[in-house]
Amino acid sequence: MEKQSGYTWKLGMFVTIGLLLFIMAVYFIGKQQNLFGSTFHITSQFKTVSGLEVGNNVRFSGINVGTVEQIQLKNDSTVRVVLVMKEEVRKFIKTDATASIGSDGLMGDKVLTISPGAKSKKEIEENGQIASVDGIEMYDIMKSVKKSVDNIGVISDEIAIFSHSMNNGNGALARLVKDDKMANSVSNTLSNLETGTKGFSENMEAAKSNFLFRGYFKKKEKEKKEKQEERKEKQEEAKKEKQEKQEAKQQKQDEQKQEEQKQEEAKKSETKN
């Protein structure tokens, strides 16, 4: 009898610990699926559940508060999803909360997220229904991506036409960029303008000296003449200045366009990447 009790307690311990391990496993897995403890149910209706499965997690403010218990087709465009949630979060979920289906990471499971509403202060009831928000489907993302890619295609076509006309056209911009004659005439204009202003200041000097040496009676005439002269000069100057300004403007535009072109190209290469 003593010999028997020598091994029976070991056997008893062995069996007890083994069964305890099993029961612990059963308990923790069950707890994970909210099988124990008090729970409540809520439902929501979706157009599509995008691969949500029974047993997926339900999150509220990023915390796992329950699981998906049931998914059933109600009619051809409505899916009814039943969620089982921990009783302790019930007081936080109001009647105007919304449910949406998202993805847990890039490759992860689907997750049903409950977002709090704004106005309602009434707690949700057992088997209460909450509104659903359609999540973003991969299809939608692809659609919008396609749209922007199409736009980029149009833009790049236009850039190609623009640069072609820049290189081969006869417009002012193209000539400014490539034509030597044009460049020469621009620089000539500039030098003319310079000499013009020089002459004008000399004339001014001369007028001043004239005014000092000649008598008062001649003053008015002289003044008139001077003024006329001045006006002439001014007119000339204005013309030249105008031209100059135009040149400068064109140059600026040209630079801007080139810059734009560069940016577009950079964008294009980015999207390609």
Next chain:
Amino acid sequence: MILDIKNTFAEIGETTIFAKRFFKEVFIPPYETREFLKQCYVIGYKSLPLVAITGFIMGLVLTLQSRPTLVKFGAESWLPGMVALSLIREIAPVITALICAGKISSGIGAELGSMKVTEQIDAMEVSAINPYNYLVVTRVLACTLMVPILVFFADAIGIIGGYVGINIHGDVNFYRFLTQIVQSLEYLDLLPATLKTFFFGFFIGIIGCFKGFNASNGTESVGRAANSAVVTASLSIFIIDMVAVQITDLFF
């Protein structure tokens, strides 16, 4: 060739009859409780160190081996769940059953074989003790009940091995590790795997007993009984495993 096939089928048939006799006798008194407990002790408790070491190593090695692949996908955080899943679903039951086939089945085969050869079984029959009830029923029953418990131990120790394996490369809190495991498990992973271990245990016991009980006369037949018990039990474990996994797959 044909004779070989015929012999194989004959043996399968004899084993079936042998097993049928077990189900008949298991309900018939007298119940050999003391012998049953002793066999439980020998089969369960005495195999624990072996199973524990194997389980630990399997968990450790499985973690280290599956790590590179998961790292490639950047899914390192799935490692605990994956290791626990494969341990509980497949590796712990099969490895434990194979270890038991090697240790228990051969032990029973050799023990009963030598009893048969030395005519102890005949002596029992003469002295009005049902040798089947006393020797076979207790052993098979003990096997059937102890192997699942050994598998629970192997599961738990394998998971600890996995924890050690993960902590070789990274640093994961034990509580977080357990949470990840529990998150990835369902009853569907645990229950079919547990159910099939009962079958493993039953077949380990019944094959060991059958080989020992039917040993022919002569000392070398004891060795042959032990040997063929291990081989047949191991093979049958794989076959049962295949069937069990397919049935599980079919229904769930």
